[in-house]
Amino acid sequence: MIRTRGLRKTFRTGRRRKSTTVEAVAGLDLTVGEGEIFGFLGPNGAGKTTTLRMLATLLPPDGGEAVVAGADLRTAQAEVRRSIGYVAQGGGTWDDVTAREELVLQARMHGIGRAEAQARAAEALDAFDLTAFADRNCRTYSGGQRRRVDIALGVVHRPKVLFLDEPTSGLDPQSRSHMWDEIRRLRTAGMTVFLTTHYLDEADALCDRIAIIDGGGIVAEGTPTELKRGIAGEVVTLEVADHAAKAAEVLAALDCVRSAEVRDEGDVRLSVDAGETAMPRVMRALADVGVELTTIELHRPTLDDVFLTKTGRSLRES
Amino acid sequence: MKTLRDTWLVFQRHMLLLGRSPLSILLGVAQPVVYMALFAPLLKPALASMGADSMTDAYRIYVPGMLVALALGGGLYVGFGLLAELASGVIERARVTPVSRVALLLGRALRDVVVLVIQAAVIIVLAMPLGLFVHITDLLLAYALLALITLTSSAVSYGLALKVSDPNALGQVVNNIAQPLMLLSGTLLPLALAPLWLRRISDVNPFSRAVVGMRALFAGHAGDSSVWQGIALLAAVALVALAWSARLFARSVR
Numbered sequence A: 001m002i003r004t005r006g007l008r009k010t011f012r013t014g015r016r017r018k019s020t021t022v023e024a025v026a027g028l029d030l031t032v033g034e035g036e037i038f039g040f041l042g043p044n045g046a047g048k049t050t051t052l053r054m055l056a057t058l059l060p061p062d063g064g065e066a067v068v069a070g071a072d073l074r075t076a077q078a079e080v081r082r083s084i085g086y087v088a089q090g091g092g093t094w095d096d097v098t099a100r101e102e103l104v105l106q107a108r109m110h111g112i113g114r115a116e117a118q119a120r121a122a123e124a125l126d127a128f129d130l131t132a133f134a135d136r137n138c139r140t141y142s143g144g145q146r147r148r149v150d151i152a153l154g155v156v157h158r159p160k161v162l163f164l165d166e167p168t169s170g171l172d173p174q175s176r177s178h179m180w181d182e183i184r185r186l187r188t189a190g191m192t193v194f195l196t197t198h199y200l201d202e203a204d205a206l207c208d209r210i211a212i213i214d215g216g217g218i219v220a221e222g223t224p225t226e227l228k229r230g231i232a233g234e235v236v237t238l239e240v241a242d243h244a245a246k247a248a249e250v251l252a253a254l255d256c257v258r259s260a261e262v263r264d265e266g267d268v269r270l271s272v273d274a275g276e277t278a279m280p281r282v283m284r285a286l287a288d289v290g291v292e293l294t295t296i297e298l299h300r301p302t303l304d305d306v307f308l309t310k311t312g313r314s315l316r317e318s
Numbered sequence B: 001m002k003t004l005r006d007t008w009l010v011f012q013r014h015m016l017l018l019g020r021s022p023l024s025i026l027l028g029v030a031q032p033v034v035y036m037a038l039f040a041p042l043l044k045p046a047l048a049s050m051g052a053d054s055m056t057d058a059y060r061i062y063v064p065g066m067l068v069a070l071a072l073g074g075g076l077y078v079g080f081g082l083l084a085e086l087a088s089g090v091i092e093r094a095r096v097t098p099v100s101r102v103a104l105l106l107g108r109a110l111r112d113v114v115v116l117v118i119q120a121a122v123i124i125v126l127a128m129p130l131g132l133f134v135h136i137t138d139l140l141l142a143y144a145l146l147a148l149i150t151l152t153s154s155a156v157s158y159g160l161a162l163k164v165s166d167p168n169a170l171g172q173v174v175n176n177i178a179q180p181l182m183l184l185s186g187t188l189l190p191l192a193l194a195p196l197w198l199r200r201i202s203d204v205n206p207f208s209r210a211v212v213g214m215r216a217l218f219a220g221h222a223g224d225s226s227v228w229q230g231i232a233l234l235a236a237v238a239l240v241a242l243a244w245s246a247r248l249f250a251r252s253v254r
C-alpha cells in the first residue's frame, strides 16, 4: 500500500547568511502492507510528521520516491489524494461550526453527494461516539472530544490509506482504548493505517508492525514481538534456597534456555527465548533435581529497551 | 464543473461562518460611516473643484470614492483571516482532499464580495437621507465594479498572505500597498488638487479609472465611457490577480 525509497526532506531556516539546515528525513525506505496498522515510533523531532506530510502530498520531498495506494507521489498527487485520509497532529476544525457540519463538508470535499455525505457523517458520529455533542460548535469541545472529531474527519470518506499523526495524544485512558478499538475496526474494514506515536504501549498493543525512527532515519523495523525478542531475548530471574551453582548448571542444559549465570546477589539469571513457555520447564527441572525455588520472575524487554539498544538513549528521556 | 461545485462548497461554508459572526460585517462599515459624516462636509470646498455646489453634490462625489476605498481596503485585509485559517489547520485539511485549489480561493473571494455588497448597501442606505439617489441599473453597474475591485484586492491579499505568512510582515506589506493605492485612486481625497505628475501616475492606475466610473454612475451617467472602460479594465485586472493567487494556492507548500 505504501512503499518509499530514499525519501528525503531537508529544511532550511533562517536568513541567507546565517541559515541552518535540518535534515528532518534522511533517506527513508519503508514498506507498509495492505490492511496493516503500521506504527511510526520516535521521540520529538524524529521526523514523523515530516514523513507523513510528504506521503500525504502536503510537502514535496527533496529526494527519493514513494508510491501510495498504487499512485506515484511525485507524478500522481491527485490520485494519491483520492485514496487517503490524513489527520494532522494539531487537527483542524473551524470554531463556529459543529462536528456534523464539518463531517458533511469533509465528505463533500471528497466529491460525495449531499445526501450520501449526510449519511456518512451520521455514521462517523456514531462510530467515534460523538453524537452527544455533534450539534454543538467545535469551539466548545474538550481537547479529547476535538481529537475524536479530527479522526472522524479523516475517515468519513472511507479512504484506502489513513495517516494518523499522534491519534491519541490528549485522550484519557478510556477514550484511548476506545480509539484503539476503533482503529482496529478500520483495519477489519480493509483500511491501511499508518500512525505515528511516541507512546510505547500504543506501538506495542495497537500496531501490527512498527518502525522506530530517530534523527530522520529508521533504526529498527518489525513486529513489536520480533523487535523485542531480537535484542536481548527475555530474562528470567530466580532465587533458590541453596545450590545456586547447581541450579544454573542444570538449567543451562535446557534447550529453551540460552544462557544461565549466577549473579553476585546469589540469584540466577536466565536468558530465554520465550519466557512464558520456559518458566514451567525451569520449575519442573529444578524440582527434578531437588533444588527448592523461592521466587521466579520474568522480565520482558520493552520497546524502550529496543530503542535504548539501537540509539544508546531511552525513549522516555529523549 | 468540479471547480464550480467546489467553489460553491467553500463559499457555503464561509457564508455559514459569516452568518454566525455578523458583527464583523458591521464593524467593517463603522469607519466609512464615520468618514461620511465627518469628511464629506470637511471636503466640500475641495470637491467644489469637481463641480460640487451643494452638500448633495459633495456626497455624490464622495460616497462612490469611499465605496471604492472600502472594496480596495477591506479586500486587502482579508489575508489575515487566511493566516488564522492556516494556523488552525483547516486549510491543510482541505489540501489533502481532491478539492479544487482554485475553489479554495474563489469560494473565499466570493464571500468577500458578499461582505462588500452588504457593507455598500448599508452606506448607500445611510446616504439616502443626505440626498444621494442612484438609479437601480446604475447601482447594479456600480456593484459590478465594486465586486471586481473586491475580487482583485482579496485575491492579492490571499496571495500575499501565502507568500509572507507572518502576520506582522503582512500588515506592513498591506499598509504599504493600500495607502498609496488609495491616494492615487482619488478615492477619499480628490486628485484635482494634486500636482500634474501625481495625476499622471493616477491616470494609469486602474482603480482611479474605477473611481471615475463610479462617480459617473452615481451622477446618473451610465453611458459615460469611463463606466465600461472601468469595468473592462477591472475585469482584466481581477482575472490576473485571481490567476496569480490561485497559482499560489495550488503551489503553496504549507
Ligand SMILES: Nc1ncnc2c1ncn2[C@@H]1O[C@H](COP(=O)(O)OP(=O)(O)OP(=O)(O)O)[C@@H](O)[C@H]1O
Pocket: A011, A012, A013, A022, A023, A024, A042, A043, A044, A045, A046, A047, A048, A049, A050, A051, A089, A198
Ligand atoms: N517547516 C519546518 N521548518 C524547519 N524545520 C522544520 C520544519 N518542520 C519540521 N522541522 C524540523 O524537522 C525535524 C523533524 O520534525 P517533525 O515535525 O517531523 O518531528 P516529529 O517526529 O513529528 O516530532 P514530534 O513528536 O514532536 O511531533 C525537527 O527537527 C523539526 O524542528
Ligand SMILES: [Mg+2]
Pocket: A048, A049, A050, A089, A165
Ligand atoms: Mg510530529
